Amino acid sequence: MTLPPPQLSRPRPARHQPPHAQPPPTPGALFRDRARSWLGPADREVLWLYLLTRLSLWVTAYCTRWLFPGRSGTREPDPVLASFEQWDWHHYLQIARDGYFPDQSGPAQGGDRDNREAFFPGFPLMLRAVHVVVPHWTAAGLLISFVAGAVAVLALARLARRYLPDARGERRTVLFFLLSPCAVFLAAGYTEALFLSLALPAWLAALRHSWPLAAGLTALATTVRVSGLFLAAAVALHFLLVARTRAHWRALPWLALPAAPAALYAWYLHAHTGDWLAWNHAQERGWHRTFHAPWDTWSVTWNSAFDRLHGTGYAFMFQAELVTMVVGLVLCVVLVRRRRWPEAAYIGLTLAALGTSYWYMSIPRSTLLWWPLWIGLASWSLRRPRLTTVWLCLVGPLSTVFAMTFLSGRWTG
Template identity: 45%
Template sequence: MAARTGGGPAGTRSRAPVPHRLDRPALGAWAGTRLGVLVLSVSVAAIWSYGDFKDSFLERWTQWDVDLFIEIAKYGYRGDPGRPPDAGLPAFFPGLPILIRTVHYAVPSWELSALLISLVAGGVAMVALARLGGAGTGPKAVLALLLSPYAVFLFAGYSESLFLAFAIPAWLLARQHRWEAAMLCAMGAACVRVTGIFLAVALIVEFLVNDRRWRLSPLLVMPFLPVAVYTLYQWRRTGDWLAWQHAQQEGWGRSLAWPWEAFHTTWQAAFGEHNEFTGAFRVELAGAVVGVALTCWLLFRRRWPEAVYVGLPLASLLTSAFYLSIGRATLLWWPLWLAIGASRRPVYAVVILLSVPLLVWEIVLFTSGSWAG
């Protein structure tokens, strides 16, 4: 893989027609895989329930965090007044719930609103990823991401698609040295997920390594502003400056731990007593291995901005009380998908052949209400 796939401003401008030729295959791959997921989920429901559709299509796709995003969109962070208070709600940044509420003004169904956001945002993200990778790598990277085991969450009303729709364009614009637009996109990403903070730090490294026009440096503060505003809002609401962190602890039992303690706890959960989450913890361990290997590879290649973008959130996940959401976090690691897209054909083919059955299984788990990551 080239050290600067998608390149700086001069290289990008000299090949301006190329990225636009990549838009159609990227959108085609997005639409084709969305149709495939839709058909598969309906078929699985028919087989799983022996033709008796007890839950509607939208209900099958409104599982786990989707319910919580919709609850925030409906009632705010106080939650449903008809239920006990949910201390974990502040763990979710407000970008997606606000957008769900906005789309709901035009779309009667809350569940459909969430799915439509993922549909549109995912298309934007795939076009940006194809352009970032360039003609040789971009389309293959898009397909690898869309067929990856956790790509089920790019279809569901989760925040990954929306985050990528802001974050990858921010990265692409920064590579083109268009910092004003890049920072606006990064602000959008920071409204959606806490990962936006790590993106902001990585963009600072990108600026220091490849630009250094100091008159533009004040722009680098912009992605931190939504996080500051959200922190202030939660403080005004709860009196707690660390409301987000405490919501992680109270909602999911996630607290700071030494890396070896987190690994030991996860290992025990993965290979100790068998239960419905055993397989998920094994996937978390595999995701951790991939993340560490990717970070080391990026450091070896001196890809400092990408190493920061992948390494910092990975470090936070590896120092949690136990591993959670690392597998799903792989969806956000576009350096991984670009590296796979740039790999040799046999390697690429093996990755795809291994990924597709796992993706099918994840779709089965998610739409049946089981924990899928």
């Protein structure tokens, strides 16, 4: 009589010995798991592209400090952070550090008249808050733009996902956006990245009919730039086009929320200056943003660009202003023809504001805020594959030139 072979079974643990328990996950592991569940592969690819372009801008900044130092003949370049301390940054820094009226005296009472009240308070307030943790002011500003830019490109990719059926569309959209001629302003301590990190999610919320969220984010965007009011108009128009049920119309009062930051800021300036239009008057004093007929504005800009009235640096920038105005007008016409009324209203209001001053100013920078442009280019490239190659070969070098122009302090000549 033979014994049966032993059964290959896992021995049971003794009753008095508890089974081995899994160790609790670390906070880092929990964060990674949640990030992976929220960020899909396409999102991670977009962020990787964003990081690579940030690295390329820092390489450009390093080279610029050596090739174009602030002082001729110097043997030691300025710190690389100094490359980003240009133009409007000084206004944001002064507001964040000293406030709008450090001596409790507005322009009407003999203040410093640097026209800092022309800048909305959203970015300076954020800069002051981050400065509590990051002592270096410039580093704090760059950190704000870095984080906000990441949020903006993710939102832009998800917007493209809603408009473009091809999965390649969102990556193309972000690629065209990050290699645009004025992309350097997304990395600098300027308002573009912070504005987009609020405006693009606001538009996403509007497309999903989440009206309280859309209104709240638009209101926050309005604290950063006056362009938030143009976005509010687009959100309101979209609401009117899609609202059908009584439940939709109950959200109508939310659409007034974006006007609150502008009204509060006007009240604050009036309390210090006695002028309800102090913001507009500061724009007029500092940047010649007085109202002119559009054809007069075009004529002045054209003469400044080609009639040798200014140095070559200034003339080149005026030429860029003219080109981007034409691009904006073409974009607006395309949006109208496709019956994209809210986006057309947003672009049209932007062009109306920038195209009725004494001359064109800041239109190239404003293209960063025109998300229909980047989604439209991506859609076009899906039908015309060579467009991507043309963009990389022509606009890529132009982006480097613009970046070096800004980083060397030669942006306006």
